[in-house]
Amino acid sequence: MRDALPHYTCACGRSYVPDAARWRCDCGGPLDLAAVPFTWRPRSTEEGLWRYADALAVPSLGLTLGEGLTPLIRASPDGDPGLLLKVEYASPTGSFKDRGAVTLATVARLLGAERVVCDSSGNAGTAMAAYAARAGLRAEIFVPEGTSAKKVQQIAGHGAEVTVVPGSREDTATAAAERVERTGAFYASHVYNPFFHDGVKTYALEIFERLGTAPDTLVLPAGNGTLVIGAYLGFAALRDAGLVDRVPRVVAVQAERCAPVAAAYTAGAREVTAVRPGRTAAEGIAIAAPVRGPRVLEIVRDTGGTVVTVSEDEIAAAHAALASRGLWVEPTGAVAYAAVSGLGTAPGEVVVAPLCGSGLKASL
Ligand SMILES: Cc1ncc(COP(=O)(O)O)c(C=O)c1O
Ligand SMILES: [Zn+2]
Missing domain, CATH: 3.40.50.1100 (Rossmann fold)
Structure with missing residues (x-):
């Protein structure tokens, strides 16, 4: 089974057979995974995200708590039918x-x-x-x-x-x-560890399975970028398999008070410089020096997306708006939704934002 794992690769050209002690490249950089075969064959008999076992790099050992298959719902029952929320806080431990x-x-x-x-x-x-x-x-x-x-x-x-x-x-x-x-x-x-992204890919696979196509836009919170990278990898695999014609445009959202990726994006930079963070209610994305920040920038640019910031007031307003519709998220879970209204989406555009963490764990 161990041999079934793909090699680690690095942008510097090195590659490694995975072993328990290896967590970064000898150059100090983060590791990625060598390409793996992708088969679109959701298995309704498997629990949790092993439903997509044929699309993942990690072979199943049957370990699951019933994660994934989270609801995709309209943001409001009488509002824009194109604005969809993926209820990630319904996952076993309350987040994606x-x-x-x-x-x-x-x-x-x-x-x-x-x-x-x-x-x-x-x-x-x-x-x-x-x-x-x-x-x-x-x-x-x-x-x-x-x-x-x-x-x-x-x-x-x-x-x-x-x-x-x-x-x-x-x-x-x-x-x-x-x-x-x-x-x-x-x-x-x-x-x-890039095997984390492999599991997060299922965020994209579930959206594809529900919609039968790719949405136009993914609005995603970005701290270290696991959801941005995982969702991108999922749609890129679907595109490479000919199942969708393109990866949705990725809009990465940061808290105004801790926004190193947004600053790099605005400056047109490829590298991300560490910032001195202010206090933000969005504790989940308060990452001053994101190791994979350059990858997030690359994804945003490759997909024609953007990086935006939201203020503490906007996070609070989004949190309250969601709560008024029965949706109880932690402050970080309101960040993507907070960014949606500022995007100026076109009529008919399909936008998906995650409610990525539960309000039962943290509140304003
Ligand atoms: C609720 C929630 N949303 C979003 C994120 C951001 O994830 P990432 O740091 O991988 O970008 C986190 C990270 O902890 C989180 O807890
Ligand atoms: Zn390297």
Whole structure:
């Protein structure tokens, strides 16, 4: 089974056979996956996102908590029929991160790991803790100080060891990486490990299966960019298989107070310079130095999209508007919706935005 995994590749030209100790390239850069065969054959008999097993790089070990297959609903019953919301907070741990956690925990098992380490602003940590518990793996999760109490409680509740790291989100990442280097644990990083993106691809596959086509526009929150990259990879695979004619335009959304990718986009840059972040309610996307920021920029430009920012007031207004329609998201979960009204979409345009995290874990 382990041999069934594709190689890691890097933009510098190196490639590696996956093993539990490898989490980045010798050049220091993040790894991608070599191309894998893609077959469009949703299996209604499989649970969770193994429904799309034939389209994924990670082979199924049957590990699932019933993630994915989230509802795609109209933003309002009497509003624009083209504006659709994907209710990602209906996933088992309350966010889309379950999609990547299930493939990453499966890879950890395939590579023979017994312990996993992960750093997260909260939701990836809760997802990794849950899937590690389900997979019989010991988990250590590093979160920055200020992470919502409910997320910390959820991580600990799944039996993971939680370390709250003082300082910035980047300090948390450094602490986790040091732990990995010291203990040899598998680094179940949604930032570095490309098998996480493999699971997130199913966000796109589900939209395609529901609509029978690609929407015109995907509006996606961007911190480290796992949803941007995963959704892009899913639609790119569908395009390469001749099932859709193009990848939707990708609009990446950042919080005005922490917007390094938006700043690079506006400057026409290919690299992303770290910013000094202000405090934002959108804790899930408060990433001052996103490792895969250049990839997010590339995706936005390749698809004819853009990067936009939303203010704290806009996030609060979107949160309230969603709540008034029965949708209870965490502040980060309102970010994509907050950006939609400013996009100036054309009549008939089909736009999909995720409600990516649950309001039961964090609120304004
Ligand atoms: C609810 C929610 N939405 C969006 C994101 C952004 O994901 P990424 O940092 O991979 O861009 C996160 C990340 O933690 C999140 O928790
Ligand atoms: Zn490299």
